[in-house]
Amino acid sequence: MTNSTTKPVILYAEDDFDDYDAIKEALEQLTSNFILVHVKNGLEAVEYLKKKEQKPDLLVLDLNMPIMDGKEVLVWAKEEAGLKDIPVMIFTTSSREEDIKLCQKYHCTFFRKPTLYRDLLHIVQTMLQMANQKTITTVIDH
Numbered sequence: 001m002t003n004s005t006t007k008p009v010i011l012y013a014e015d016d017f018d019d020y021d022a023i024k025e026a027l028e029q030l031t032s033n034f035i036l037v038h039v040k041n042g043l044e045a046v047e048y049l050k051k052k053e054q055k056p057d058l059l060v061l062d063l064n065m066p067i068m069d070g071k072e073v074l075v076w077a078k079e080e081a082g083l084k085d086i087p088v089m090i091f092t093t094s095s096r097e098e099d100i101k102l103c104q105k106y107h108c109t110f111f112r113k114p115t116l117y118r119d120l121l122h123i124v125q126t127m128l129q130m131a132n133q134k135t136i137t138t139v140i141d142h
Helices: 017-030 042-051 070-079 097-105 117-141
Strands: 009-013 035-039 058-061 088-092 109-112
Touching: 009 017, 009 042, 009 117, 017 035, 017 117, 035 042, 042 058, 042 070, 058 070, 058 117, 070 088, 070 097, 088 097, 088 117, 097 109, 109 117
Parallel strands: 009 035, 009 058, 058 088, 088 109
Antiparallel strands: none
């Protein structure tokens, strides 16, 4: 079993399989040094976060998902003592001002889903940097 000190774990909550595949492909183009866990909605993300002793190094949320949306997951995670320090990236089609303000309130990174692949590669590089920073912090703290 691989632990997060060698490969950062990215939990990606996304109901659109094409968007998930695009992120996975972009990540794989840059490195194999990650573990990407996919959940299809916010409820699955919450269930994953509640049951896993090994917390992800980065939480990536789509805002518009069925059952429980990304905003609900963000607020829930930032209010949970054991989860509030996990970095969060919002990756969405939304450009609504209230979504951006919610993200600012909880100190997360906000990206709109791009149309160009080179922009997606930039976002994925940011994901890897965020996940690796958390991993480094985890190693130092233990």
